[in-house]
Amino acid sequence: MEMALLPGPQEYLDVPDPTSELRSEEPSEVIANETRTHKDEDHQAVSADNVKIEIIDDEESDMISNSEVEQVNSLLEYKNEEVRFIENELEIQKQKYFKLQTFVRNLILAMKADDKEQQQVSLMRDQ
Known part of the structure; x- marks a missing residue:
């Protein structure tokens, strides 16, 4: 079984502090850098829109x-044939x-006139 060696405390001390650069800059330089970064981002956003x-x-x-x-x-030919069939129907x-x-009109007129003979003629003609 192999054991991995972990870095000792001295090796951790040799790692540079990432915030040290920020501390060394003047506050006005930090604000200027942030402003420049925002302008670059805005320019990139505008150019992406165009x-x-x-x-x-x-x-x-x-x-x-x-x-x-x-x-x-x-x-198209099939649909035209369907249209012709439907028009015929x-x-x-x-x-x-x-x-x-015509039948209903004649029957109603015969009923209004109480003409039994005309009613019979209308009914017989339709059969």
């Missing part, structure tokens, strides 16, 4: 491949609505 970031795009990344164009065209529903509207 940094311009430029993003360079590769032309290759901007170009759309033929397969992507084909996919988009295929999707809408037209069918409009026709059904107008037919129902």
